[in-house]
Amino acid sequence: DDALLQTVEQLSEKLTPRHVIFAHSTVAPDSMRAAADIVERRGARFVEACFTGSKGAAEKGELVYYVGGTDEALREGRPILEASSKQILHIGPVGQASAIKVATNMVTAASIQSAAEALALVQAQGLPLEKFVEAMRVNASYSGTLAMKLPKMLERDFAPHFSVKHMLKDMQIASQIALSHYLDLGVTAAARNQLFEQLQWGHGDDDYSAVLRKYFHEPSPGYSEESEIQEPLEQSNAEEWITASAGAETQNVEAQEEDLVASPEPVLSFGGTMNAAAPAAAPLRRGFLKQLLSRFSSGEE
Known part of the structure; x- marks a missing residue:
């Protein structure tokens, strides 16, 4: 700005x-x-x-x-x-x-974050990721963004077309607007947090679809489909x-x-520093522990 x-x-x-x-x-x-x-x-x-x-x-x-x-x-x-x-x-x-541009980017960021989580769930169930892509193509929620990004996500191709740090900047703008109007934008906050995590891990220059890295660490074998749709500018x-x-x-x-680039003082802050060379499984362990603590605090077994 x-x-x-x-x-x-x-x-x-x-x-x-x-x-x-x-x-x-x-x-x-x-x-x-x-x-x-x-x-x-x-x-x-x-x-x-x-x-x-x-x-x-x-x-x-x-x-x-x-x-x-x-x-x-x-x-x-x-x-x-x-x-x-x-x-x-x-x-x-x-x-x-x-305001309209930021709002449309909110939908885009949330769409890719939800796609990353959906792919994680599909893999956890032992299902071929390609079946998820196939199912999405005939689903009412399929979009141009998913058509462009899903094939690249399965290939772990995070060459930047719109970077993590730029999408994070837009989500921070959205969060600032929301704060000034007392709005609770839970989905936008979640997408922002995941983008910030990738920035902390040293992936700020990668495409924003790199949020998939939280759940996948190895290339998907044998997937070579190339998207015929051009990347958004x-x-x-x-x-x-x-x-x-x-x-x-x-x-x-x-x-x-x-x-x-957005202010170096992000909306989110973490004590200490994060080492990009830390084990890739660390985010998964943290997420699992958070789920356990949440269940215990709510009385779930």
Whole structure:
């Protein structure tokens, strides 16, 4: 969030009423509104343009934008957005598109966390993991996210498309919003905790589907299916950019990933440090002990 504000502050000295600024970062709604205020004080227009889509969609101009801003700003900026999109959804005033983007990422993170737990249960029952994938394909809850991620999860392919640390940042934003509105977001908190655990184990740069590591430690033998669906081009902070346009004049400023990573002081904190070389079975043992303690405290046998 700070990097967005710093970048806009640096741009503001050059802004004139002819300019339109596009902000594509996934940040807290309040930070987006603060950035808009800086731009608009200079007489320029500000368009909040969070996006989603695949890498192929970006290349083909088929992204989907969630847009926040005034009608005037969107009218001026629409031709630029149309060059890389198939759909533009005007959500409302600045800040609201960021809230929608965070909310959609909440569903995405929860979906992959639940898939990881479901795969753990299937394996515990001695069933082929491929049967779970097959069953999900004809299940009403199947989604594009699961279609893209399940094959890679079975292959233990955690090459980053949207990293653990970036998804964790978005879940922290969601948690902060929830706290300010006295909301109990149990599922989001659970997904955030598992992402944080992977970060602590040194997997922050892996794809967020690496939450599966808590339950699986060896490759699934013989599974070689390749997903035909392209990976989503999420707004990893390394790819966040701001565009200033004035007629034929366009400025692009690319913010570096290191500047946009969530605060090093996470929402969760643990005493001491976690060694990434610790035995892989440690998380499983902790989870098992927690279940036992919970049952004893509740009187279950």
